[in-house]
Amino acid sequence: MAKSGLDRTMDAGWDGSPGGASPEGLSMPFEGAVRAARSRRSGARRPRPSGWLTAGLILAAAAGCRRDEVTHFRVPKTSPAPALAAMAATPGAPAAGELPAPPTPGGALRWKLPAGWTQAQGGGPMRYATLKPPVPGKVDVTVIVLPGAAGGELANVNRWRNQIGLPPADEAGLAAARKTLRTGAGDVSVYDFASEGQVSTRTVAGLALVEGSSWFIKMTGDSSAVGAARPAFLELLGSLRRDVR
């Protein structure tokens, strides 16, 4: 049984010393206990009856302030920092202590539109293109391009999983879920996730790294609609090629 372990301090006026470095603060070994390192003022007087309103206002202000504080938790590692590892593995990632170089504009991708599909340029924030499959039901197909690794494959896949209510996957789960498609634009990682809870949604997505830019071709929507459009979508992914002008 995995045990949790963490310390917690609350900054901004609660700690007696910066960063919770007081004996109550950081570095407390976890034994199933979290202590908020809020120093308690000893000898606090009981408010007089005439001061109840003032006390109430102070309590209200304290409650409001507490929600705006910087929190600090010391948590045991559950897995190596995957996103960082993904970034480090990316060609051109910054070396320690250096700033990353600005991304170079990558070449565009082209694809063959399956029969019956329609395409519009843009169509929303960050969208390179919006596609529409000829299937009934709610389904949204987007092509998004971001410079660089865009944070890494695991973080982006987990974002998609989060969008349909699935918990994050780890590196092992990512590798198990990944299918690789060889295309004219290089290898494309393909993922297929379904959430079959109260709202049945499904996401099928391809991820390609082309000349320093990350391309995300994603279809998401009702499970039935995505399932109907999936063969044509995979056909579209297979037709990806670089746009050589």
Next chain:
Amino acid sequence: MTSARHRIWDLLTSLKLTIGCLAALMVLVVACTLAQVHLGTFGAVERYMRSWLVWWDIPGTVLSVPVFPGGALAGLVLVVNLIAAQARRLDLSARKAGIWIIHAGLILLVAGEFVTGMYQTDNQLIFREGETTNFVQSPRELELALIDTTDPAHDDVYGIPERLLARADAVEIHGTPITLRIRRFYENSELFNLPPGQAAVATAGVGTGVLVQEAPPVTTDDRMNQAAAFVEPRAGDRSYGTWLVSNALGAPQSFVHEGRTYLLTMRARREYLPYALTLKDFRHDVYPGTDIPKNFSSLVHLSGRGGEERDALIYMNQPLRHDGKAFYRASFGEGDRLSVLQVVENPGWLLPYVSCVLVTLGLLVHFAIALRRGLRRQAQARAAPGPVTPAGAERASRAALGGLT
């Protein structure tokens, strides 16, 4: 001066003010219910019930004007009115004990809502069967997390709430040499690829290729703001560039200072727990031959402080209460393997129950006192010489009802 003080005192103790406050609260409840269509439950409650004033945005301008007292103001005035009226009209005697208890119950009821509004936290815990987790996350609020991942055994996670990002120019991260300068914060935003030739605000990370445009805040329950911020980590005189952080990017970015690696990521606000919960089994039972749900339940294992190890079954209206938090069943997914728990922490959760008990008790006490007084008068009337007339009987009946009329 004295007459002005009298007028204020008369106003504060006025029954009309009580009626006015109750009427205002009724109007607010109706308006809040209707507003949920566009604002969502949380937004409507914040705007109508937990605000001092209800503001109206004048169309075509950036101006807002208050048009009605908010629930907080109406509740506060009602409490002051109840206390003042009680102090003025009621004498501290056993005869009025019931009225005192009823008033105390009502005051406690309104005070309980203030405590809830100020102190309640509402989070979610999401896990699959077999998974163990030790944090809950907000379904609405975001934070910028600065995570020191250097130590091989643990991470130091510093969470800067979005409300602090919205108003602070710089946030000093105590316990680290890092100060984050907040160059710009967007409560909600849309991200676009940076058009060619346009200069980026960010000088480091993925944001160097992204254009950020402000968007109106999300108001419905099923959507979350896409917050964004340009932040500049600094250590002393050294700058690590300006980074774009956004929950839309969803991917941590990192920099290294004096051998320590820091991740930057905008995400749902987290609270780590001093214990862990493991989802052992989730059940979604249906009536035979139908898809109609019969039972949802989550069997969890709690690994707590001091070696506490126990199982708990969470099902409809039967939350797990532990360490001041209540874990309710909320949702499920992934082929009935995923369970979502609503995690509520409210130090004043008992107050409504206590106030209901007080009001009930006060009514019973008052009725008992009035009944006793009425019966005694009836007995006195019977004992008195002379014929019983209809008017006398009516007086006796009224006396029996006593202060209840």
